[in-house]
Amino acid sequence: MSSKITLSVFKADVGGFVGHGSVHPDMLKKAEDTLGQDGMDLLIDFFVTHVGDDINLVLTHREGVDAENIHTLVWNTFLKCTEVAKTLKMYGAGQDLLSHGFSGNIKGMGPGIAEMEFEERPSEPVIIFMADKTEPGAWNFPLYKIFADPFNTIGLVIDPKMHEGFSFEVLDLIEDKSVKFSCPEELYDLLIFLGASNRYVVRSVFTKNKEIAAVSSTQKMNQMAGRYVGKDDPVLIVRCQSGLPAVGEVLEPFANPHLVTGWMRGSHYGPIIPVSQKQAVPTRFDGPPRVIAMGFQLANGRLIGPQDLFADVAFDRAREKALEIADYIRQLGPFEPHRLPLDEMEYTTMPLVMERLKNRFK
Numbered sequence: 001m002s003s004k005i006t007l008s009v010f011k012a013d014v015g016g017f018v019g020h021g022s023v024h025p026d027m028l029k030k031a032e033d034t035l036g037q038d039g040m041d042l043l044i045d046f047f048v049t050h051v052g053d054d055i056n057l058v059l060t061h062r063e064g065v066d067a068e069n070i071h072t073l074v075w076n077t078f079l080k081c082t083e084v085a086k087t088l089k090m091y092g093a094g095q096d097l098l099s100h101g102f103s104g105n106i107k108g109m110g111p112g113i114a115e116m117e118f119e120e121r122p123s124e125p126v127i128i129f130m131a132d133k134t135e136p137g138a139w140n141f142p143l144y145k146i147f148a149d150p151f152n153t154i155g156l157v158i159d160p161k162m163h164e165g166f167s168f169e170v171l172d173l174i175e176d177k178s179v180k181f182s183c184p185e186e187l188y189d190l191l192i193f194l195g196a197s198n199r200y201v202v203r204s205v206f207t208k209n210k211e212i213a214a215v216s217s218t219q220k221m222n223q224m225a226g227r228y229v230g231k232d233d234p235v236l237i238v239r240c241q242s243g244l245p246a247v248g249e250v251l252e253p254f255a256n257p258h259l260v261t262g263w264m265r266g267s268h269y270g271p272i273i274p275v276s277q278k279q280a281v282p283t284r285f286d287g288p289p290r291v292i293a294m295g296f297q298l299a300n301g302r303l304i305g306p307q308d309l310f311a312d313v314a315f316d317r318a319r320e321k322a323l324e325i326a327d328y329i330r331q332l333g334p335f336e337p338h339r340l341p342l343d344e345m346e347y348t349t350m351p352l353v354m355e356r357l358k359n360r361f362k
């Protein structure tokens with residue numbers, strides 16, 4: 001057991017209500033009851049919420065990252081939520097639990113995971129971002145702005161504790177290799193990768209003293225039937241203040257909604273809307289993609305909160321702008337760049353159509 005705190009966030013879609021839109025309250029209740037009972041001796045605290053059809057479990061404990069007992073507790077919790085989903089015939093019950101051969105670590109088993117271990121500071125503000133109908137690359141743009149763009153984060157310029165910048169760890173989702181960039185010195189090298197957010201995604205951000213600042217739920221993709229699968233609806237943990245970006249600097253990139261991949265059938269570009277937790281029920285064309293920001297103060301591992309940070313009226317214009325962009329881009333229907341390029345779509349009929357028409361190509 002460590003003196004350090006571990007903050008772990010797990011997410012899984014184990015059944016949608018209705019379709020892929022939300023999570024039934026009985027499933028959330030089951031998650032809370034299970035963590036409360038089975039996690040009594042293991043957890044310091046926990047918080048359960050949902051974004052769209054994904055259940056998000058926020059846990060604090062002293063077991064470290066990748067702890068078998070924590071991962072087992074979470075796996076069993078998702079299994080129990082699946083049982084409820086099956087009884088209620090929720091849509092796609094158990095869809096994110098890939099295998100029955102669970103052996104102590106959830107990585108590669110379907111759910112998304114972001115975990116970090118640190119010495120809790122005298123005051124420890126953290127923000128947990130959770131998104132639905134998009135992919136891990138969705139964090140590239142905001143993470144760049146938060147930790148490397150002085151036009152977003154004035155602290156990079158005027159806070160002596162931040163002036164030397166941050167390091168980014170970037171994962172190649174296909175090769176499953178990672179690379180570190182020290183910024184601002186290597187900004188331009190970093191950007192050539194971050195701009196290709198379909199393949200290269202930020203896994204973590206560190207201070208120059210190697211303190212962890214941010215971790216995302218990035219996992220490598222698996223190739224199945226000639227296509228890459230396994231990147232879905234990510235979460236992101238960011239520590240804030242006292243030499244790290246301020247809460248407002250961390251939220252600021254979302255004031256100008258960027259375009260992400262996902263939305264209907266995981267096959268479209270659309271704006272990501274920052275919303276309150278209550279508004280985290282995507283319906284229009286199964287979307288548009290959305291993100292919530294839950295703020296907590298940690299107190300010896302206790303999760304004091306949440307503050308629903310995007311509930312602020314100051315994000316109303318971002319929402320309006322995102323809706324305008326959504327109206328515009330929807331008009332393109334099945335045409336790129338609303339619809340994704342052929343090799344990035346989650347659904348495609350192209351091979352079938354091609355096979356049927358192959359003799360007509362002269």
Ligand code: F6R
Pocket residue numbers: 019020092133134262263264265266285286
């Ligand atoms: C996107 C998403 C939905 C589904 C769509 C079709 O991430 O979850 O847009 O892709 O509702 O779902 P199925 O194929 O289950 O009917």
Ligand code: MG
Pocket residue numbers: 013016019020053092
């Ligand atoms: Mg779903």
Ligand code: MG
Pocket residue numbers: 013052053054132133233
């Ligand atoms: Mg989802």
